[in-house]
Amino acid sequence: MHSLISNIKQWGLELGFQQIGMTNTDLSQYETRFLDWLVKKFHGKMDFMEKHGVKRSRPADLIPGTVSIISARMDYLPPDTSAIEVLQNSEKGYISRYALGRDYHRLMRKRLDLLANKINAVAGQIGYRAFCDSAPVLEKPIAEKAGLGWIGKHTNLINSKAGSWFFLGEIYTDLPLPSDNPVTNSHCGSCSACMDVCPTQAIIGPYQLDARRCISYLTIELREAIPVELRPLMGNRIYGCDDCQLVCPWNKFAKPTQEKDFHPRHQLSSPDLIALFHWSEEEFLRKTEGSAIRRIGYECWLRNIAVALGNAPRSEKIIQALNSRLQHTSALVREHVEWALQRHA
Ligand code: B12
Ligand code: SF4
Ligand code: SF4
Secondary structure, eight states: OHHHHHHHHHHHHHTTOSEEEEEESOOHHHHHHHHHHHHTTTTTTOTHHHHTGGGGTOHHHHSTTOOEEEEEEEEOOOSOOOHHHHHTOTTBOEEOGGGSSSOHHHHHHHHHHHHHHHHHHHHOSOOEEEESSSSSOOHHHHHHHTTSOEEOTTSSEEBTTTBSOEEEEEEEESSOOOOOOOOOSOOOTTOOHHHHHOTTOOEEETTEEOGGGOHHIIIIIOOSOOOTTTGGGGTTEEEOOOHHHHTOGGGGGOOOOOOGGGSOOTTTTSOBHHHHHHOOHHHHHHHTTTSGGGGGHHHHHHHHHHHHHHHSOOOHHHHHHHHTTTTOSOHHHHHHHHHHHHHHO
16 A cells, blocks of 8 residues: 555656645535535525535545545646736736646546556556546645645645645545645735735635635626626736735745646737737637637627726727727627726716
């Protein structure tokens, strides 16, 4: 067993993960907080968060026979993305650094499958399922229990040697594995930088996120009109938001990813807002092929850019661009364009 464990960790590194940990399926200490979050309706319109009830916090209810979980971390921050410069330039649109390259879901799951195949080859036919943001799984609590880091006040997992710019994935298995030491203490201390910087005050208390106010939710998960009172606070963030991580002192330990698939494509790390607003639907589909951005669809893409154009300082070029979309077939797009034009009136 001892050599199997060290092999699993070594294979993980060879497959491009930066850390692998293991834990059992007892997530009871997190279940109450998760249910409380749902009761407070902090999940907003993300129905998938409540759909499966406690299957999310009870792994063996989701996949019968599961006794252990392998948790994996893969860093995604591309080198030199000039995040702050883009955020400060209102002619540019800011896209979350995790979404600049290829969609992570498939890449992560493929690698996790390869890891499980290697385990199969030596441990016999194990039962397993690999996930990355693809099933009702409490990924951050699992990673915290498996020793990968602690859940910070901004609610992302932080590793003391690598910051928080990483994805998480898991293998649920019926193979009994010993648990790694969990991270039991938060190392946030008296810091509250993420809570202070959040443009929409979505972190309503330490370790508590009201997703309905989070720009990531508003630009990616919400499929309808963005609440009017939050629009001016969104600045030029058109897909996701990174502010709470950009300001986190632990991210000075983050290293750029070696994964070429996570490197920016189509100059999306510093795109011109007006140019993006002029993309046709065909162009949107072509340029976001294989990217997570495509999931929000063309309508929400235009909605988000219209808000950013409404937040930019007035210019003739911006007014012309907005006017060119005033007759758009989508009522959602038209309403956000009208709002943006009103801001400049
Ligand atoms: C729903 C979701 C969202 C929602 C809600 C976020 C959230 N915090 O829940 C929205 C759309 C806003 C979102 C945004 C983002 N997400 Co997201 N998201 C998820 C998803 C699908 C589920 C998360 C979940 O279970 N939420 C439920 C609530 C209850 O969890 P929670 O807020 O973390 O609360 C826990 C703790 O904070 C704690 N707690 C609560 N109260 C208290 C009080 C005290 C005193 C203490 C000590 C603890 C405590 O208990 C809760 C239960 O464990 C996961 C994938 C997955 N299946 O896990 C990805 C995931 C969490 N997201 C991820 C990412 C990358 C992001 C973004 C950075 C993307 C971006 N740049 O725009 C942002 C970050 C925003 C933020 N500050 O969290 C990564 C995080 C990786 C990491 N390093 O942690 C994940 C794990 C996806 C992945 N596979 O990599 N996301
Ligand atoms: S991602 Fe942005 S909006 Fe969401 S909590 Fe972090 S800083 Fe706030
Ligand atoms: S910014 Fe400060 S409080 Fe927020 S997660 Fe990082 S260390 Fe914790």
